[in-house]
Amino acid sequence: METHISQALGHSEALQEAETILRSCVHCGFCTATCPTYQLLGNELDGPRGRIYLIKEMLENGQASDRTRTHLDRCLLCRSCETTCPSGVQYARLLHTGRHLAHELAPLPLRERGLRRLLRATLPYPGRMAPALGLARLIRPLLPRTLQRKIPPASPVTRPLQDNPSTQTRKVILFQGCVQSVAAGSINAAAVRMLNRLGIQTLAAAGESCCGAVNHHLDDIDTARSLAQNNLDRWLTLIDGGAEALPWSSPPAPARWRSVNTPSCSLPVANTMQKPSGCRNTALKSVTISPGRTWKNCGFALMHRP
Template identity: 50%
Template sequence: MDSRVTDTLRQTRAGQIAEDILRKCVHCGFCTATCPTYQLLGDELDGPRGRIYLIKQLLEGKEVTARTQLHLDRCLTCRSCETTCPSGVQYAHLLDIGREVLAAQLPRPRAEALKRRLLREGLTRPRLFGTAIRLGRMLRPLLPSGLADKLPRPAPGDSRGKPAGGRHARRMLLLAGCVQPALAPNINAATMRVFDRLGIALFEEDKAGCCGGVRFHLDDQDGAKADMRRNIDAWWPHVEAGVEAIVVTASGCGVQVRDYGHVLADDTVYAEKAAKISALCRDPSEILCAERSALLSLLPEDQPARERLAFHAPCTLQHGLQIRGVIEDLLQAAGFALTPVADAHLCCGSAGTYSLLQPELSVQLRNRKLAALDAGGPALIATANIGCLTHLQAGSMLPVRHWIELMDEVMV
């Protein structure tokens, strides 16, 4: 695609990246076939090809309106289009640049800006968020149904807790996250127990916090970069001490941490460290796949018949981290019978704060996803991202669990 970004923008790294991405797009339209919002709305501007055209106009200095903002806001950033694109267009990076330029040119209405600010501040502070969740659960009967549905019920816990630290020479960092400790604290505890059996010590660094994804996608990329730098500073002494990896149990956060090197590439102080952090970032499935032989030795020799389950592969897992089939294989090795899931490449509608900012589209996507997950008659649903877990659980009578918790329960 021919593009002529403004002279001012062309002098920046972002402008150069955007122009390069735009030139790779050949307008073939393959991406529209796998775009969830295009499937729902049937509007060219609510598909990747149309949004790329809107971003092109924006970066070329054309007039932008609230309509441009609407179509870009409706994008889930699921990256399904990237998986489909034969030209290798890095749509998500282009969208990030477009949204940042748009936010600078077109301020949001006061009420909408306030909502995004409350989400940025509320979701990224674990203590504040945890207090709000506990209070909300107490007041659930008094809340409007729409709000109560978004408030997850307490996740099942495990009396075993976390394993004692310092027992193994092999050490890896574990990102605590900002909302997961309050919503599902057993996920990281289960991960620690699984890794402990494999002779790997996982530990959290208290000085680390939100991965930066919340602010990055809510019109505050500068604040997101500050979050990233704080995490790098918190993790760096452990990196220098030789930790093998930084394990992230929420695939959405994993995509963001793996992008640190790209986001901070022009930061003269942090660029090299950010690239190293990105290289160390691992989804737990990648570690377990590498330790497959040891893992299989810890599974019962005579596998009992286990529950039928449907696995929901989050977009951040399959399109962002590009991990496909690995977790399904691990679950089957553990004795679970996986049911088929139609259109598994499509988003469930969670997409970070999307379910709060675009509730109607989000619910439609969730209903479609749950219909596909339920079709095989599973007894439970497993997934790999806390956002997808809570979003799906709000609309399903079946239990929705993180897959690592299931692995923890079947290992001897």
């Protein structure tokens, strides 16, 4: 897709990269079928091809509107679209540049900027999220119905049940996550039990932080990078101690880690709860396992929640 970037935007490296990526798109639309926001909203502009058009238009005109920013903001950055693209379009990198530019050219209203700041200051920190969520559950009946629905119920199990460590001959690092560890602690507990049954001990890295996905999605890239770097530093110590893999159970984290450039880390990554999408531009390797079959092989009975 030929693109002529507006002179008014300058000649940064990011813009040149965006132009190269735009040229690689042949607008076939294969990606649209795998996009969750397109499937949910049914609008071409809420799918990858539509967003690519919006970014091209913005780069050529040097202007963005609230509409441009909104459609770009709705992208989950799950990168599912990249797995079906026959041209290997680096959509996530393009979206990152496009979203950042859209926020510069069409800034959010003050109230929404304040709300985003509040989210950035709360969600990635379990020590702040836990009391906030506890308070929200307490006053839930007093809140408007729309807010009530957004508050997750307390998780039934929050403490991992460790089997006998002497039967566990191998070790992995279980990424704890931020929001999930507070809002749905039973998920990590279940992952620990399953890995223990497979003879695998799970290690938790002291001082581990949020993967950075929250900040990344809220256009705070510097903090996202420093959170990622913090985790890498903590994990490398455990890798030196014999940890062989890094499974995680929180959906945003694998997509986030696939976009982190980590030349010093070649640890296999396994997502135990959700099938990961494509694995690009990273030394981390993605391994897909079938959760249902693995649970059954370990002797657990699976029940569907109503």
